[in-house]
Amino acid sequence: MAIFGAHVLVACIVACAGLLWLRSRSSSKEMRDIPGTMGWPVIGETFSFISDFSSPAGILSFMRDRQKRFGKVFKTYVLGRITVFMTGREAAKILLSGKDGVVSLNLFYTGKQVLGPTSLLTTNGEEHKKLRRLIGEPLSIDALKKHFDFINELAVQTLETWLGRRVLVLEEASSFTLKVIANMLVSLEPEGEEQEKFRANFKVISSSFASLPLKVPGTAFHRGLKARNRMYAMLDSVISRRREGGEVRGDFLQTLLRKHAGDDADKLTDAQLKDNILTLLVAGHDTTTAGLTWLVKFLGENPEVLEKLREEHLQIRERLNGTSHLGWSDVNNMPYTNKVMNETLRRATILPWFSRKAAQDFSIDGYDIKKGTSVNLDVVSIHHDPAVFADPGRFHPDRFDVSLVSGRQIS
Numbered sequence: 001m002a003i004f005g006a007h008v009l010v011a012c013i014v015a016c017a018g019l020l021w022l023r024s025r026s027s028s029k030e031m032r033d034i035p036g037t038m039g040w041p042v043i044g045e046t047f048s049f050i051s052d053f054s055s056p057a058g059i060l061s062f063m064r065d066r067q068k069r070f071g072k073v074f075k076t077y078v079l080g081r082i083t084v085f086m087t088g089r090e091a092a093k094i095l096l097s098g099k100d101g102v103v104s105l106n107l108f109y110t111g112k113q114v115l116g117p118t119s120l121l122t123t124n125g126e127e128h129k130k131l132r133r134l135i136g137e138p139l140s141i142d143a144l145k146k147h148f149d150f151i152n153e154l155a156v157q158t159l160e161t162w163l164g165r166r167v168l169v170l171e172e173a174s175s176f177t178l179k180v181i182a183n184m185l186v187s188l189e190p191e192g193e194e195q196e197k198f199r200a201n202f203k204v205i206s207s208s209f210a211s212l213p214l215k216v217p218g219t220a221f222h223r224g225l226k227a228r229n230r231m232y233a234m235l236d237s238v239i240s241r242r243r244e245g246g247e248v249r250g251d252f253l254q255t256l257l258r259k260h261a262g263d264d265a266d267k268l269t270d271a272q273l274k275d276n277i278l279t280l281l282v283a284g285h286d287t288t289t290a291g292l293t294w295l296v297k298f299l300g301e302n303p304e305v306l307e308k309l310r311e312e313h314l315q316i317r318e319r320l321n322g323t324s325h326l327g328w329s330d331v332n333n334m335p336y337t338n339k340v341m342n343e344t345l346r347r348a349t350i351l352p353w354f355s356r357k358a359a360q361d362f363s364i365d366g367y368d369i370k371k372g373t374s375v376n377l378d379v380v381s382i383h384h385d386p387a388v389f390a391d392p393g394r395f396h397p398d399r400f401d402v403s404l405v406s407g408r409q410i411s
């Protein structure tokens with residue numbers, strides 16, 4: 001029975017994929033003019049995409065190869081849909097500014113299901129704009145300043161536990177980042193049982209994103225949805241304590257509740273609050289964790305950079321005389337550190353491509369893009385364009401001096 005079920009399931013998946021592929025082949029007639037190959041039936045170019053993605057060079061080789069053959073705009077068929085990749089200044093402007101509603105966000109089905117229907121990442125148009133405004137305000141620099149001492153102390157504490165011990169940096173960075181974000185959003189204490197439960201649920205949710213969307217017990221997707229429900233139950237009790245006025249904190253949730261207390265149009269429902277707290281957790285955690293981990297790797301590989309970084313920080317310590325704590329103004333006065341961070345983000349390219357969906361027909365570089373197409377900005381090629389960043393494979397923070405002066409950094 002189980003074997004029979006599995007066969008039926010596989011047959012259904014293959015049939016669905018086949019239909020999708022045929023459908024996209026016919027719609028691709030409209031985009032015949034865009035160069036590129038669709039690869040094998042059903043799977044398209046998914047295998048080379050995934051194998052390049054997991055290789056040390058990352059997605060860059062997939063892009064390079066096709067850009068050489070087809071140019072800056074090309075089409076392919078990966079992960080079950082026809083996909084257009086584009087790179088360069090004009091593409092970045094159109095796809096990232098989203099001006100005139102040319103493109104909308106493009107999230108996979110699993111992501112949509114896990115983050116919920118009212119997340120900033122799953123809404124479009126006017127609703128998206130409203131959420132962005134409401135949610136953006138409490139995330140300003142001023143809000144960050146309020147949390148600075150907490151972040152600084154936690155960083156020092158965390159690094160002290162590293163002394164004389166082998167650590168798994170990714171794990172350390174993840175746990176640190178989650179503590180910071182959960183504290184900023186809902187004042188979760190960095191230690192204790194609540195934090196442990198929160199982290200356990202978060203990990204399950206996180207790993208469900210890249211899973212097949214089968215709502216069947218035992219699958220990563222199913223476990224993710226259940227963990228999401230447990231996390232929402234925790235948030236429900238926090239939100240109701242706040243709404244009843246029994247608890248007042250200086251965090252993101254409090255700002256949202258207070259700010260829109262009297263204004264019906266701007267009031268966020270509990271569902272919206274929860275979906276967007278989870279969205280910020282996921283978005284902030286994954287990117288920051290990756291950034292910190294790459295930073296440590298690059299510093300390990302480049303001792304001369306580490307030495308200069310140490311010098312800058314030893315000087316700050318001297319200036320502080322060993323008495324006073326690091327302050328906000330000190331953070332804004334770390335020129336070398338700033339370059340190291342920028343170079344880390346360039347070299348690692350935490351988000352190698354941005355996925356959008358054409359919300360209307362538009363043209364770019366002389367090619368017509370049809371409404372509904374998945375259009376993607378290939379960022380990794382911009383960050384590794386030798387015309388913009390000389391010797392792009394090298395980790396070289398001082399390049400930011402030169403490029404800032406010549407103004408070639410933005411291209």
Ligand SMILES: *[C@@H]1O[C@H](CO)[C@@H](O)[C@H](O)[C@H]1NC(C)=O
Pocket residue numbers: 320321323
């Ligand atoms: C730093 O310490 C020295 C000696 O302890 C003291 O004379 C000086 O005033 C201190 N400076 C600051 C900025 O606290």
Ligand SMILES: *[C@@H]1O[C@H](CO)[C@@H](O)[C@H](O)[C@H]1NC(C)=O
Pocket residue numbers: 335338339342400401404
């Ligand atoms: C680092 O990047 C930020 C954001 O793009 C920019 O504002 C800043 O000037 C950069 N710093 C340096 C030293 O280039």
